[in-house]
Amino acid sequence: MVVVVAGYAAYKSIFTTYSYRYRLQISLSVDDNVHTGSSVIEVVWSCGPHLAGFAQCAPSLGGQATVVDLGSHGVVVATLYTGENFxxxxxxxxDATWLCAIAFGNRSTTxxxxxxxxxxxxxxxSPDSFPRLVWFSNPADPKSARKVTIGNVASIVDPTARFTDAFVEITHGxxxxxxxxxxxxxxxxxxxxxxxxxxxxSGKFQLIYKMFVGENSS
Incomplete structure (x- = not known):
């Protein structure tokens, strides 16, 4: 037993994991009706042994994208990944990996x-630190997807559309x-x-499955 405990301690000293969960909540008003969606997202950083004073660390995500149901106006989805490869x-x-950390002033550096x-x-x-927002005019049809931003949501979704609240909150939920x-x-x-x-x-918008469910989710 002592050998097992010592071996586990040695392993943990070489391979370190940092994780946290947060709730992303977004509210959008259309025709003076406020619609809100939220989801719990887990960020896990797995780090290997230190080499030359630095550890090689890689992030992964659990949870799912945040969906705001707008009723007859479709849905707006805050995806986990931007879908861009540059x-x-x-x-x-x-990306959801950085979203909460940035809001708290943490750069997620080593x-x-x-x-x-x-x-x-x-x-x-902040308005300049938002997740990728995708509007589906028809939630049952992926071909109805269009990217939207805080700045153009009114011109794409509805003239009355505006974001009223968006926050991240640390949770153990x-x-x-x-x-x-x-x-x-x-x-x-x-x-x-x-x-x-x-x-x-490059320059082409495409839906990718990882945008909607994290790789650490079953």
């Missing part, structure tokens, strides 16, 4: 990772994955793309 993203959209599990409280999202109930085409997208290493082409 940086900087032209419209400034931010030096800052250990602080992430100790975050507490709630922070509003459970992760719920029920995206298929909200976007019924998601299982088919997952089946078609999983294992293919699919990426969006």
């Amino acid at each position: 940086t900087p993203v032209p419209d400034g959209a931010v 030096e800052d990772l250990s602080k992430l599990p100790h975050l507490t409280g709630r922070r509003s999202l 459970p992760i719920v994955v029920d995206i298929a109930k909200k976007l019924p085409w998601y299982p088919a997208l997952l089946e078609a793309q999983r294992g293919t290493g699919i990426y969006s082409e």
Whole structure:
């Protein structure tokens, strides 16, 4: 038993994991009716041994995209990933990996990772640090997808449309994955793309299954 404990301690000293959960909540008003959606997202940073003073760390996500149901006006989805394979993203959209950390002033650098599990409280999202927003005029049809931003939501969704609130809040709440109930085409997208290493082409918007459910989710 002593050998096992010592071996586990040695392993943990070489391979370190930092994780935290946050709730993303977004509210959008259309025709003076406020619609709100939220989801719990988990960020996990896995770090290997330190080499030359630096650790190789890689992030992964659990949870699902945040869906705001607008009734007859469709749905707006805040995706986990931007769907872009190059940086900087032209419209400034931010992946869920960085979204909460940025709101709390944490850069998620090697030096800052250990602080992430100790975050507490709630922070509003700034207009220049928003997730990728995708509007589906018909939630049952993935071909109805269009990218929207804070600046153009009124011209695309409805003249009265405006974002009224958006924040992240540290939580220990459970992760719920029920995206298929909200976007019924998601299982088919997952089946078609999983294992293919699919990426969006430069300058081309494309739906990718990882945008909707994190790789750490069952």
